Amino acid sequence: MSDFLDEVEAAVPALRRYARALTRDVDRADDLVQDTLERAIRKRALWRPTGPLQAWLFRMLLNIYRNDLRGQRRRGDHLALDAMGIEPSTPAAQPGHLALAEVGRALGQLPDEQREALLLVVIEGTSYADAAGILGIPAGTLMSRLGRARAALRGLTGAGDEPRLRTVK
Amino acid sequence: MSAGRNERDITVTDETLHAYVDGQLDAATRAEVDAWLASRPERAAEIARWQRQNAALKTLYDPVAAEPVPPRLDPHRIAAAAAPARWDWTRLAAAAVVLVGIAGGAGWVLRTATWQEAPASDRLIDGAVAAHALYVKESRHAVEVGADDKGHLVTWLSNRLGRAIDAPDLAAQGFTLVGGRLLPPLAETGTGPAAQLMYQSPTADRLTVYITAAGKPVGKPFETYTEDGLEAYYWANAQITCTVVGDLPQKQMQPVAKAVYEQLTWRPDPPARS
Numbered sequence: 537m538s539d540f541l542d543e544v545e546a547a548v549p550a551l552r553r554y555a556r557a558l559t560r561d562v563d564r565a566d567d568l569v570q571d572t573l574e575r576a577i578r579k580r581a582l583w584r585p586t587g588p589l590q591a592w593l594f595r596m597l598l599n600i601y602r603n604d605l606r607g608q609r610r611r612g613d614h615l616a617l618d619a620m621g622i623e624p625s626t627p628a629a630q631p632g633h634l635a636l637a638e639v640g641r642a643l644g645q646l647p648d649e650q651r652e653a654l655l656l657v658v659i660e661g662t663s664y665a666d667a668a669g670i671l672g673i674p675a676g677t678l679m680s681r682l683g684r685a686r687a688a689l690r691g692l693t694g695a696g697d698e699p700r701l702r703t704v705k
Numbered sequence: 706m707s708a709g710r711n712e713r714d715i716t717v718t719d720e721t722l723h724a725y726v727d728g729q730l731d732a733a734t735r736a737e738v739d740a741w742l743a744s745r746p747e748r749a750a751e752i753a754r755w756q757r758q759n760a761a762l763k764t765l766y767d768p769v770a771a772e773p774v775p776p777r778l779d780p781h782r783i784a785a786a787a788a789p790a791r792w793d794w795t796r797l798a799a800a801a802v803v804l805v806g807i808a809g810g811a812g813w814v815l816r817t818a819t820w821q822e823a824p825a826s827d828r829l830i831d832g833a834v835a836a837h838a839l840y841v842k843e844s845r846h847a848v849e850v851g852a853d854d855k856g857h858l859v860t861w862l863s864n865r866l867g868r869a870i871d872a873p874d875l876a877a878q879g880f881t882l883v884g885g886r887l888l889p890p891l892a893e894t895g896t897g898p899a900a901q902l903m904y905q906s907p908t909a910d911r912l913t914v915y916i917t918a919a920g921k922p923v924g925k926p927f928e929t930y931t932e933d934g935l936e937a938y939y940w941a942n943a944q945i946t947c948t949v950v951g952d953l954p955q956k957q958m959q960p961v962a963k964a965v966y967e968q969l970t971w972r973p974d975p976p977a978r979s
Contacts, residue, residue, distance in 0.1 A: 541780045541781050541784055544780040545779065545780045545781065548774050548778055548779075548780070549769075549770035549771070549772075549774065550770060552769055552770065552772070552774070552778070553766050553767070553769040553770040556766060556769045557762070557765070557766040557769075566775060566777070566778060569778055570777055570778055570783070571954065573778060573780050573783050574783055574954060574955075575954055576780075577780060577783055577784050578936075578952065578954070579952060599908075603908060635761075636761055636764060636765055639758065639761040639762060639765065640765055643762070654762075655762070655766075657727050658727065658758075658759050658762050658763065659762055659763065659766050659767070661727075661728070663729060664724070664727075664729060679719070679720050679723060682723050683719055683723065686723075686755050686758060689758050690754055690758075693758075
């Protein structure tokens with residue numbers, strides 16, 4: 537019992553990070569994590585996770601997120617960069633880096649399925665095999681979503697053409 | 706790869722390039738891709754762009770994992786909070802009969818202090834939960850009579866229970882009727898056979914409503930217990946006993962239980978059976 541809770545607790549920072557990147561909203565992200573934890577704790581007795589606990593938690597979080605999205609669309613999805621304390625004028629950390637705010641904004645414009653995949657791989661460092669498992673898609677689909685996400689980010693951040701690339705901040 | 710192979714012969718797929726950017730290549734393959742990119746500036750520029758995207762995303766979100774975790778996200782606290790909680794529909798409960806929500810994992814042990822006078826409810830909840838666990842996993846044989854034959858289903862179950870029951874409409878809560886089945890009486894409850902109605906959400910979450918004719922009366926102030934595992938909401942009146950079972954979040958289960966309660970029980974005078 538407490539072993540389970542300890543393991544869940546160890547996964548909370550990663551769940552928060554992923555939820556924050558998915559939603560770009562501090563409160564929504566933590567609500568999502570809380571729903572996930574409540575469901576995980578409730579479901580533990582019935583369905584013992586067969587795989588790694590963290591993957592099970594991420595799957596659950598994504599299910600809840602997708603369900604919530606249906607309601608969310610009606611209200612319109614507002615970017616909440618302000619809530620993260622990131623100003624559009626935030627300077628790039630290093631020359632050659634894309635402006636952070638620009639990337640954050642572009643992230644919000646990605647189709648959900650691309651954002652889910654990209655963040656799982658990039659932010660969480662999940663292996664392709666695990667990410668495909670968490671998302672419930674074949675490995676080939678994961679790769680094509682990654683490809684499309686990266687191409688879309690490039691378009692959305694205005695880093696579309698070669699010569700400008702080296703000067704993009 | 707083999708040392709004898711010329712760099713120019715390496716096939717570097719998009720998948721390999723993604724894996725390169727995402728740090729999912731072993732050192733040897735990585736070195737090969739480095740060499741391959743050295744002679745392909747346009748691909749190298751694209752890869753550099755992907756790397757900048759990755760770096761930007763990490764800069765944005767890595768710090769979140771280092772933030773202090775708010776207390777509401779402490780699993781120990783959440784598990785503890787799943788202890789006794791009060792429903793917000795005391796108004797209905799006070800006017801009605803006995804109304805109990807319990808939930809438990811494997812044990813289904815009601816707190817004896819609360820339920821010494823009503824052991825039948827204990828067995829009914831056990832029966833409802835066992836039937837729920839057995840049938841919600843079925844895909845083709847989840848129900849005996851499907852919702853497409855609802856009129857027959859309701860008539861049949863009403864006749865067998867000896868009570869006029871209807872299948873509650875849970876559309877407002879996002880659940881549609883799958884169908885129902887008849888289940889044998891439980892020992893020492895004096896309630897006769899049971900009807901199980903199954904509902905399903907668009908996301909394939911299922912819940913069941915377990916109804917029997919009323920057995921011996923139970924008189925107990927309204928209490929609610931919630932523990933982790935399935936949620937079961939039980940009540941009884943002079944006509945029927947009803948247990949709503951599901952493993953959905955409490956905030957989803959409560960409106961469902963309330964709707965079932967209102968539709969099945971909240972009648973001063975249930976119509977006589979036809």
